[in-house]
């Protein structure tokens with residue numbers, strides 16, 4: 001354990017140092033330029049504010065985390081299902097793959113208010129939006145992985161008697177797992193942002209976006225910054241978890 | 257001829273090509289009897305791997321017929337009746353040594369319990385049992401080829417097709433592997449069809465040899481190898497061996513010039 005921490009430190013200290021340095025710079029420039037807290041609060045002000053509202057922020061964060069997790073799970077489920085279907089059924093692929101690529105260009109932020117019009121001020125637009133955001137990266141990267149399965153492997157299993165289904169199960173699916181994980185990482189990073197956009201557009205009364213919106217309307221800028229930090233921490237934790245899972249599940253690597 | 261287990265009759269193969277079609281195989285007929293060790297010698301690009309893909313049922317001949325036992329391998333109705341060792345070891349990186357070896361048995365409905373047993377026995381025989389839980393990337397090229405070979409050997413299909421299995425090995429390891437392969441073949445009573453560039457390798461191991469020409473490829477000659485078994489490395493230094501080797505060499509050279 002000690003060794004691991006040491007290795008982490010050896011790899012992480014440049015980034016860590018830069019962050020500390022920027023924080024110090026920020027703190028000092030706030031003093032030098034005497035900026036008002038509602039324009040740009042210093043790190044210490046943000047910290048003081050956190051001591052005041054920490055409990056409330058925690059509750060809001062948990063609300064956001066919950067809808068994020070639900071949307072993310074749905075996105076994974078639909079993404080993987082779509083990828084498998086489009087891969088195994090050629091005519092489905094021909095019919096829907098172009099649509100899939102084109103629909104990726106719809107700006108999801110602009111979709112949020114429309115979803116609220118359609119489904120009302122409740123959690124449904126939230127789930128749909130997060131699911132959509134997570135859906136595309138997973139679908140596209142998994143299809144890519146399935147299609148890129150190397151030919152010499154395919155020839156081998158087919159010549160030894162594998163059916164289409166066996167080829168999928170024993171070869172293409174495991175071959176695509178590193179690709180699935182790169183899709184998952186993108187989705188994980190964007191999912192929290194998706195939740196925040198949804199909360200913002202739907203005018204929720206709970207969730208980190210609601211907290212930020214309320215703070216903004218009363219010019220409590222330090223609280224908005226607390227919101228930023230929460231979003232960053234949530235996204236990054238998500239990313240880290242996926243990364244650990246990947247290390248744990250994908251023990252090989254295609255590039256040898 | 258009556259007990260031939262693999263038969264190819266007047267096979268032609270054309271591939272689409274930028275300037276019309278590429279005529280690769282030109283009227284190839286060959287057969288392999290049950291329990292026989294047959295080699296195919298041919299220049300690079302002559303269509304040997306294509307021949308294997310047809311035997312495996314993943315490529316259809318342009319004309320002609322291929323039979324494995326009673327089954328017509330037309331490339332459509334049926335694939336996968338052979339045990340196959342490709343040129344690259346092609347081990348699955350996500351499977352460890354033992355599960356890689358089990359792949360062919362898995363695909364052919366051998367019960368898991370029996371598959372595990374056979375895989376362990378096989379690995380013990382090839383001296384790799386202590387590596388059974390290792391992943392392929394941690395193994396040397398020679399070890400990977402032995403595992404790939406074991407995978408083919410334990411696949412319960414009638415014909416074993418080996419595509420230049422020893423191409424990337426040094427002379428010593430190569431000799432080792434050749435001896436080992438012949439020994440397995442004798443013990444397991446398999447039928448083997450082997451592709452190689454090496455005249456010496458073909459002579460040392462096989463019962464019969466088909467020599468192929470350059471594209472469009474046809475059978476130049478068939479040799480029945482006269483040396484009795486068991487063969488040892490000292491055979492390589494005998495005059496009759498060198499003579500036959502040179503004869504085949506001359507044959508291939510003249511035809512490729514003509």
Ligand SMILES: Nc1ncnc2c1ncn2[C@@H]1O[C@H](COP(=O)(O)OP(=O)(O)OP(=O)(O)O)[C@@H](O)[C@H]1O
Pocket residue numbers: 271272278280298299300301302303304305306307
């Ligand atoms: N799917 C394909 N489409 C078009 N041309 C092909 C295809 N497969 C093989 N060819 C061509 O057929 C010829 C024979 O290829 P093949 O791989 O069977 O040769 P080979 O005898 O195995 O060569 P080597 O000894 O180098 O492995 C080559 O010229 C190759 O370019």
Ligand SMILES: [Mg+2]
Pocket residue numbers: 304305306343419
């Ligand atoms: Mg070849």
